[in-house]
Amino acid sequence: MPELPEVETIKKGLDKHLKGHTIQDVLIYDPLRVTGSTENIIGSTVIGVQRRGKGLLIKLDNTYVIAVHVKMTGQLIYQGDKTKEIMLSQKVKKLPNTHTRVLFTLDGNASLFYNDIRRFGWLHILPHDKIKSIPFFRSLGPEPFGEGTNRLSIEYFSSLVRNSTSPIKTILLDQHKIGGIGNIYANDALYEAKIDPRRLGNSLTKEELKTLFEALHSLLLFSIKQGGASDTNFVNALGQDGTYQEYFKVYGKKDMRCKNCRDTIKRIVLAGRATFICLTCQK
DNA sequence: AGCTGTACCTGCAGGC
């Protein structure tokens, strides 16, 4: 499921391959959750790709931007002359396929495919200075590895958690409070920090907060190096799988043994989400 | 105000 490391992986690939391409045509196969006029971007050139939380911004040279949120099953796949030899993930059928929602035709015989199996994601074409009109970007909290005021500091993180009466896992998943963390990394970071996900924010000690903050950053960084987690539909900007799913600590490991103490991993539901805990290690 | 539960979607796995 695309979270910060997966979206960062898409961002890197798109920034590398899309930059300098001119959009020649846009074909919308499925208008659900697609807004804005394609006329505003035809003929414009990509100048860079940025990420905010789990959101992507494809910046164009005419002040417009293509804002995309892939939610759980979205994919942005680039194909061009230089990448034609690359083997696609087995989960991507020949493009365009039944899940292709938008096709961008680029100069130089290249294409960008926006696919979304479950149609939860969205794509908005809008002027760059109107990004904050999208509720998601307007209310997004600071994030790990963010720039300037968007960066999640240990001071903000500590006061946020210690002033909250919500379970710590719920706080981590709230994009208004912290951007970029989803269910996989919330589960794994809490396991790494040996903290029970149900613990209320205001019960965490200073030491636990520091450990959790560092676990989050090191896990996210490691996953970025692995190209994200491809346990379900995630593929990178060239349609390839990531490998972090091979390193899951507790996520998805119901009834399997804890790597640390050999106890059985339990699955509970917290804030409506599957939550995995080693009750021996996580207190 | 701030929280919890549910809707939005589709594909797939598992049970019978």
Added chain:
DNA sequence: TGCCTGCAGGTACAGC
């Protein structure tokens, strides 16, 4: 085989 149910989870919003 094939139908049915439950589950996957990021975000928005209704309702408390």
